[in-house]
Amino acid sequence: MSRTLMPGAAPLPWNRPLIGEDEIAEVLDTLRSGWLTHGPKATRLEHAVRERLGVEDAFAVTSCTAALHLAFLAAGIGAGHEVIAPSLTFCAAPNAILHVGARPVFVDIDPATLNMTPQAAQAAITPRTRAIAVMHYGGQMCDMRAFRRLADRHGLLLVEDAAHALHASRDGVPAGSTADLSTFSFYANKVAAAGEGGLLAGRGELVHQARLLGRHGIDSSAWQRHGKRNTADYEVTVPGLKYVMSDLTAALAGVQYDRLEEFTRRRADIAAAYTSALTGLPGLSTPVVLPGVEHGWFLYAVLIDPAAAPLDRDQVAAALLERHQISTSVHFKPVHLLGPYRDMAHRPLPVTEMAAARQLSLPCYPAMTDQDVDRVIHAVRQLWT
Ligand SMILES: Cc1ncc(COP(=O)(O)O)c(C=O)c1O
Structure with missing residues (x-):
């Protein structure tokens, strides 16, 4: 976790399939x-x-x-x-x-x-x-x-x-x-x-x-x-x-x-490493897993509260990409704010809109090495220092 990245490190994509x-x-x-x-x-x-x-x-x-x-x-x-x-x-x-x-x-x-x-x-x-x-x-x-x-x-x-x-x-x-x-x-x-x-x-x-x-x-x-x-x-x-x-x-x-058993185990290990290293960063919420849930970990979704974190979600995503060559993703733009849905009448969706503004998906997939996981952790923590 303490390792320093060399400038020009290979880009880490948000996702990559593991094909054997x-x-x-x-x-x-x-x-x-x-x-x-x-x-x-x-x-x-x-x-x-x-x-x-x-x-x-x-x-x-x-x-x-x-x-x-x-x-x-x-x-x-x-x-x-x-x-x-x-x-x-x-x-x-x-x-x-x-x-x-x-x-x-x-x-x-x-x-x-x-x-x-x-x-x-x-x-x-x-x-x-x-x-x-x-x-x-x-x-x-x-x-x-x-x-x-x-x-x-x-x-x-x-x-x-x-x-x-x-x-x-x-x-x-x-x-x-x-x-x-x-x-x-x-x-x-x-x-x-x-x-x-x-x-x-x-x-x-x-x-x-x-x-x-x-x-x-x-x-x-x-x-x-x-x-x-x-x-x-x-x-x-x-x-x-x-x-x-x-x-x-x-x-x-x-x-x-x-191979889903094997894939999900690896995803869960990566999620556990992120949660243990990122919990407690001000304004960053790691995923809440309810009792009894076996999470599939398609996404490792954090929420970044701009009032409490040093950077907002888009700034974190930009900094991870520009300074560390780490891609992230956002899930999702709320559908009620998109094209054909925009003009329809909708009930208020305050939690949806709050989550959509704060959510960021970190790379979490079985093709990642332990070094890749450390690299993401190190990069995120560096943005909070
Ligand atoms: C929640 C959800 N439903 C449906 C789909 C559509 O899947 P497909 O690309 O297989 O049509 C996606 C794709 O990302 C999704 O995230």
């Missing part, structure tokens, strides 16, 4: 197999997720955004409906809600975990509400037991956007196993990285409908038809979209998924 020989071998195997689109590798990934979460069905798709779009379509969310969601999130879920013709109703978050609370969601329920779409901020799960009770009491669809929480749990319950439909991401910077890719998991009849909608409305997959049925022997039962994950993506995603 197993991933490369599995992709090569797919390239040599003669089958590139959704087939045996995507089916194996779906099976692995189904088994781990104990859900009825899973469908591997092109992105978490596609999974969210399919979730709302499959559940019949549409014009005149409202979906309760956080604003401190990526725009994917709100965009999908708008795309099916419904309206996102943003509610505020808990200042400690930055997750939407069941109490805030309950206060936003109207006769038009059809769904609650939670998001597990940074990899720490929301209170899904309370959200499940709330959704059941009001007859609402419950969706978990678990893009940050592919490998996280709370009180032994894995993220993505409580909702009617859950969505995951294999985007390039996620805890299991395949460049692009997503997955929809949940209740059998809903995933069945999503699968139909995600492959043009055709009642069988290309892999099922291949060599077994006449290729013209299919029916289009609904006007669908094309969202299936290719086997090339699934080859990579599948190996990364199998």
Whole structure:
């Protein structure tokens, strides 16, 4: 921690995937197999997720955004409906809600975990509400037991956007196993990285409908038809979209998924090192982890209070980059302040706006060495001296 950095040290990116020989071998195997689109590798990934979460069905798709779009379509969310969601999130879920013709109703978050609370969601329920779409901020799960009770009491669809929480749990319950439909991401910077890719998991009849909608409305997959049925022997039962994950993506995603235990352990070690070294710096709050939570540590998110810290969030980010060549990131610009959402009427979201102004994500990923971790700690502490 006391080491001094040489000027011109190699830049430390905010995120970098950890790809090994197993991933490369599995992709090569797919390239040599003669089958590139959704087939045996995507089916194996779906099976692995189904088994781990104990859900009825899973469908591997092109992105978490596609999974969210399919979730709302499959559940019949549409014009005149409202979906309760956080604003401190990526725009994917709100965009999908708008795309099916419904309206996102943003509610505020808990200042400690930055997750939407069941109490805030309950206060936003109207006769038009059809769904609650939670998001597990940074990899720490929301209170899904309370959200499940709330959704059941009001007859609402419950969706978990678990893009940050592919490998996280709370009180032994894995993220993505409580909702009617859950969505995951294999985007390039996620805890299991395949460049692009997503997955929809949940209740059998809903995933069945999503699968139909995600492959043009055709009642069988290309892999099922291949060599077994006449290729013209299919029916289009609904006007669908094309969202299936290719086997090339699934080859990579599948190996990364199998390594999540190892990856999450390393992320947790880095998080623990940061928390122990940065706790107590004036105006800097390290992440609060609730009892019973197994954090997925997609993000190591600190909050910087400009009234108590020597620099504000943007100044810290700029100084880390310019003086130390360390990249950071911000999660997120609140969605209610972005383009199509700006002109809509929203309830006040003071915690969301406070957190958005103060939040900074430090590098936290398994490709980091111990020296990289020390370098970040040293750089942050230096800004506070
Ligand atoms: C909370 C959340 N949901 C959804 C997504 C979209 O994921 P994808 O890029 O796989 O569509 C992201 C991406 O960063 C995200 O952070």
